[in-house]
Every structure is written in structure tokens, then in C-alpha cells.
Amino acid sequence: MPSTLSHPSGRATLATVPDRKERVVILGSGWAGYTFARSLNPNKFDRIMISPRSYFVFTPLLAGTAVGTLEMRAVLEPVRRLGLDGFYQGWADDIDFARKTIRVEANTSDDLASRTRLMVKHSSEASEKGPMFEVTYDKLVIAVGSYSQTFGIEGVKEHANFLRDIGDARKIRMKVLQLFEKAALPLTTDEERRKLLYFAIVGGGPTGIEFAAELHDLVKEDLSRIYPELMRFVRITVFDVAQKVLPMFDQTLAQYAMDTFRREGISVKTGHHLTRIRPDSECEGCFKLKIKEYGVEEISAGIVVWSTGLMQNPLVEKLSCKKFTAPPTTPDVKSPVEVQLEADPRTGGLITDSYLRVNVTPRTAKSEPSLHNLHAGPLVDVYAIGDCAVIPGEYLWSLIFFT
């Protein structure tokens, strides 16, 4: 274990051993990082993974686990089972590309859950951080994925339920069952029952639509037998700001889903903008949702499941603003230059070349195009894959599979 740590003399010593394997450090245990780690030849490479959670989640099945169709364990794969040469539970906090060193914040929280959305204010962030340590790499694969997008809407982070990790699914499952038990209590009024059993889903992408369908099946096939007298209070509604849902799918597929939803009584409110979530003081455990299109009147729901897409991981944002000195990328230039990673202006993702190496551009004023061209090119030994990467020419593909 000590050999994986950054050590001034350690690297030099190791470098003299001719058959030393290259150390490949992978940041992230999601689809990109986990799949890559699994396919990496252990005879050729030292495989080190750094991730805040010690498992891979089969995300398309999360909606199923959230309603109990699937057992939680069925959608997890422990990273430790890969038999990697090292795994550190933590967040990559910063990367020193010149020293080939990653600063890692240990995740020592008790619930193993990853941060999948920004929960701490930037001003007080420093004090919230865990202990730090450093890990060196020969080759680095950035696969840190993305966070949930909340658009800064009031009350979303505090009151909405997300659906990105196994803990999220468990919370939703518990809450749905609890809402029915609350509604079944004899002192609950019919008005409260209507509020408790109003299930609001915000976001008409695959996750939101899938969850709405799974929840509907749970209610119709199972809960209707247990709580027949409560069925008349149940409402499932999907909200989306866009004019149609499932925009990444073929129009006929999306239309088929909508027709099915209409037949089954699931409401889909397109062109609706949620602007605030707050607790409903008149109904314990319920929330008031302010919808721009409804004016001052708020609707009440027992749960708000939030799935409006992704935002860039804070590490990627930090890295793309960072200036550092790198060896020249073309033989024409002899001396090291100050560069920064190239980020996609639209998504904020790291732009790579066709070998998935991250691109760097010189740190220069926009008025010097010639210098720019001379130094632009891939950063050797640093790769980006998955949600946090933007691969030229592969945009449509990544849109389909990672949205």
C-alpha cells in the first residue's frame, strides 16, 4: 500500500526497475470508469481506482429498485470484486498534471453514498472537506461522471428525491410506502390523502418516465389490493419544461409512451416550469410546488422525484479553469508552455482527441491565434471518458447513451 502514495524518491526508485508495470489511475466507478477498469489487462498495468463509492450501480434499473421490483443488491457490483491493485474511497479534489499527482479527499462518511449533486456552499466548502492524501499516476483516466442538475431552483436540493444512487432508490421506496401508511391512518383527512398521494416527477427524460411507469405499476398491481380505499386519491404527474418528453428517442417511441401514459391515467404536463418546492405547513410531510404556469396557486405533493438531467462535475469545472505547465505537444516548440484543459463551451465537458486524450490549449489572449494553434493538442497520459468527456464527432452517440 505505501507504494501507491506520492513519495519524492519513490518514483525515481521504481522507475529504475525495468519491468515495473505502468500505474493507471481511474477516477470514478460509474459506467465509464468501472467498465474501463474491468477491461484493463492486470498483467500489463497496475490498476488503481479512486471513487467516493465502492460499487458500480446499474443505473437503468434504479427506478425498478425504487419501487421494489428489484432487490437493491441486484443492481450493485462491488468495485472490490474486480480485484484491482488499489481502491481508495474518496473524491479526486485536484490534479497536478506536471507532478502527475492526484489530491484525494477521503470519503469517510458512514453511509457510503456519493455526492451526486452539489450540497455544500462554495464559501464554506473548505471546512466541510474530509482528510486529503495524494496518489501518483503514470496514466490517468478521468471518468468522474456528472452531478444532478437542479438549476438552482429553491428547495430542490432540500426537499426533492433524486434517483442516481442506490441510497436515493431506497429513500424513495421507504417514502412511497410511508405515504400510503400515513394516508391510511384514521385521522388523515381526505384532503390530506389527496396531497400525500400526489406523486410529482420533474423531468420527462428516460429516468423520470421510467420511474413514473414503475410507480404506476406498483400502485395498480400491488398497492391497489392493499389500500383499495386509497386508490381514488392517487395521482402521478410528470412535469417538464420542454414541449415534449423523451426528446432523445424517436418521435414514434415517445408518442407510444405518451399514449400509454394517457390510457393508464399518468398525467404528463409539458411546458410547465417548477420554480419552488417548500414544505406544506398544513400537511405534515407534504410539499408545496410552485409552477409558473399556475400563477400564485401552488400544488401539493407527497413526494417530488427530480430528474431533470445532469450538470458538470465540480472537479471538471475546476480542472478546466486551471493553468499549468506542460511539455509542448508538437515538435515545433521546444520549451514547456503554460496551458489549460480545453472544455466544451456548451456542456463544460473535457474535449478529447479521437484517442480520448484530453486536449490542452495555451493560456493566451484570444488575439494570438498563431500561438494557440502551435500548442493546442492532447495532453500526454491523461484521458477522459463518459459523461465528463466530449469526444469530437462522437457527440450524438454520447448524447444517446449518457443523457
Added chain:
Amino acid sequence: MPSTLSHPSGRATLATVPDRKERVVILGSGWAGYTFARSLNPNKFDRIMISPRSYFVFTPLLAGTAVGTLEMRAVLEPVRRLGLDGFYQGWADDIDFARKTIRVEANTSDDLASRTRLMVKHSSEASEKGPMFEVTYDKLVIAVGSYSQTFGIEGVKEHANFLRDIGDARKIRMKVLQLFEKAALPLTTDEERRKLLYFAIVGGGPTGIEFAAELHDLVKEDLSRIYPELMRFVRITVFDVAQKVLPMFDQTLAQYAMDTFRREGISVKTGHHLTRIRPDSECEGCFKLKIKEYGVEEISAGIVVWSTGLMQNPLVEKLSCKKFTAPPTTPDVKSPVEVQLEADPRTGGLITDSYLRVNVTPRTAKSEPSLHNLHAGPLVDVYAIGDCAVIPGEYLWSLIFFT
């Protein structure tokens, strides 16, 4: 649903219907309550259950779920699956035997977990309580079980892990995995690793011994392959105040368990008194345990699993102190008298007759034995079963099965 509520005129109306089924209300969804509810004939009785948790837990397998041998779902049985005529998620807060009415505190907390130990101070208890409602009964079965006994030892309620409900098992599982991940971090010192991987189990009864064995198997068979370099830091120790463990089993069985433990390296410290648990300020997430026999020196552990036996449910304590007017239990006495439930002086449990009906004694000074004898006898229509009941002549049996 409204018909299950207490209503001044409702009962009278219902009573005039000749074929009305008797309403049997069962308090508790544990071994006693769940098993009884399942065996009750739905054609003869209206079956109503009141319990803070909506499921039955197969408790002997909890230790297995805590280490991942078993899936959580495998040890649960939802009460709703029994198809009872009513289920209310809440705690029986008080019983009016004269009016045949139960006051119920709704459990509207989001995690469905029951209280299995006293968590709130009696002084501020009122403010912590949930909404109340009333349920009437024709026959009442008290099967509220017991709470975990902490003997008022400092820090136990705050820092120890219990093993009585499914949520307890999940917390232990998460914590054990997290302790190993923390110990595997490169910045963790060997001294911290020794603390993190010291697993303290307090209580040498079946639960504590079973958990120690399950934990040992998890470490030896699975975690040793994942964290081979950490194995030298792992210690599993069972503490008990008594001079031997498993006192309720045959001596040869207990000895066999101890011999196996010794061979496998699990320490058993009998005659040891834990007097305090507090956080270890020098090792984040660890605890300092003060043991009377060790003097001022404290030992450090990553987790303390507490299983030192049971204490009476607060409802039973409240009921046994309560005075109420009941019809005379013997034909010799004509007028109603003030009585109270008879509690076992040793365990505090409700004493029943051989038909499991709770006994009442007149509220009287001890100097009036004749009056006492005249009115002592079973309270009609009120039964007690399980941990909270003491059945004369059945003491040894209940000791074996419910300790």
C-alpha cells in the same frame, strides 16, 4: 375504515347488528402479535393490528443480514400481506379498559423504524409525540414486546449499534464495510487501523454470540481476500458482565461455542463491566470504551454492537401503574371496583392466567388480603402474549424462547 374508529354512537349501532363479527385488536407485529394475527379466523373476527412497523422481522436471522449473508428482504414479512381488516402504523400510547378504547400515536416518521429502545427523555416526551387517534376493541391482545436494555450506561443509546430491527442490521452492515474502507485509506495510521477494526460486542446472549460468529465468518471468508493487508488489525471481542455466556443454553453447548471461538480467535471477556462509551477524539469515527476491570485505561473500537437483553415496553409499565374501574371478576362481588393490572415484580411483565388473560388486583393497601383475594382475577377480553406477558407455570419456557 371509518367504522374502525371510536365513535360514541357507532358502537351502539353496530351492536344491534346480530351477525357483527367481534373486533380483535392486536398490539404489535412481532413474533407473538404477527403469529397470532395470522392464525385468527377471518370469518369469525374482525382483525385489527396496531404496530409502529408495518412488517414482521424474523429476528434470529438479523445477525446474518447485518453481515450480508442474507438479503434484508428475506427476513421481513409485510403485515399488509396478511390481509387483515385493518392495520394502523403507530404505537399504542394508552388503553382505556373501561371504554375498551386504545389511544394510538401515529408513526409518521419517514424511516418506518420502530422504537426498540428509549430514545426520548420522559420530561420532554409529550412534545416529541406524533398525532393521536383512538381505536376501539371487543377483544384486545397486548403483544407489544420489549425494548433494548441499556442499563442507563453513558453513551450506549448515542453510540452503540443495536440489532433488533432491519434498520439496525443495515446500519451495522454499512458501518462494518465503511470501517474497512477507512482503514484501507493510505493516510490511516496502523494505530488507527487497530482502533477502526476492533469490533466490540457487548452481551454474550444468543444475539451477541451469533453476531460475533457471523462477523468472524465475513472477515475470514470474504474480507480477508479483499483486504489481506488489514487482517492483522482485526479483533472481535465479546464482553459480558456474567461469568459465562449463553446462560440459557445447556452448559455443554455454551462450552462448545466458547471452544470454537477460542480456536477462531474471537475473544470472550466474561466478568467485564462496560461503564461508558464516548467518541475517540484521536480517531474519527472510533469510540472509547471504559471497562471497570481495566481501570482508567480505555479501549478503542470502531463499532460497539449492543445486545445485553431486554427491558419492559413503556406501555406495559404505564398500564401496570394505571388504576381503573372494572366489573367484578367473581360472582361474589356485585359492584364494580377499582383495580390495576398485575405485573411481575421481577420482569415487570403482565401476569396472565392460563388462558393468557391479564390479571387484575384491587387497588388496595397490602394490609387487606381478604379484599385482595375477592377481586383478583382475569380482566375479561384483555390478553397478553409474548415478551410483555408472564404466564404462571410457563416461565421457564418463555425464558428459553424470548430471552
